[in-house]
Amino acid sequence: MWYAHQPGRRTRQALGDGAALLWVGGWAATAVVAHRLITLSAGLHARPRIPLLGPRMNGTLHDVARAGDRLAGAAPSGAGPTQALALLAAVALFVVPVGLLLALWLPRRLRWVRQAAAARDLAATEDGRELLALRALLRPLDEVGRTADALPDTTPGSLAEGWREGDPETLDALAEAELVRLGLRSA
Template structure:
């Protein structure tokens, strides 16, 4: 189960997934264009950096020579400019897409796991009780809204109904938890 049953939540999930795909594709295109621009640029001679002084200038050239040695270790046919272009394009793609994956993917996968577990729990008697308990453990304002949705019900009566195993209360609480996840109550 990858998407919610509720249309509003499903729409938000589809838009989020589409935005993630567009973000990834956009950075892939940007990296490819940057790679072509880097490889098309002619190599420039190492200029002298007058504002930094001779000591810093020498240090920067040492770093550049170390980079040249790394480039020389590259496969034949790949010059230093091509290697640098490849590394720069790879970083240009990996950093923003990696950030997206770190922020978006765990949250999305957590919802998928929770929805699948809730769907499986809703199919069993014991699972229905667990869903009902989870609904009772929500913040008090959410429990209050659940109680308001049921006739002649208060948060305290919901807890009492859960303790006594009242089927109507258990069904109502389990349904509230499924709805919170964006699923249809069975």
């Protein structure tokens, strides 16, 4: 299970996944362009044109590539150092921003997937529903209060009492509240 059942949450998850893919693809394309510019500027003195970019951007990128060429010129002559510099620049240009994305976005996304799978499995058993109900009771007090407000003639204290006594209606209501919180049920 990769996406929530709630339409709003599922949309946010899909947009986040799409943005992550665009981020990775954009930096991959940038790294390839940078690699080509560095290698082209090392072998040509004329300004190469880059498709889909205007002449002003071509000039700017060419200046950046020329700076890389000056760095490569400090090394012994030959194609080897220029190729190594071009590859190193392209790898760094890709790895740094994509690594940052993966360090921030991927753990949160995988945590939700694990939680959703565990909650779905727990919801299928009686003991599991009781654990989901307990988890709903362990939420911050304002969330427990909202759960109690959604049920007729219920207070947060009566939810806790119903959980201790094993009241099926209370257990079901609390378990359902936890599934809604995870996005596995619609509110």
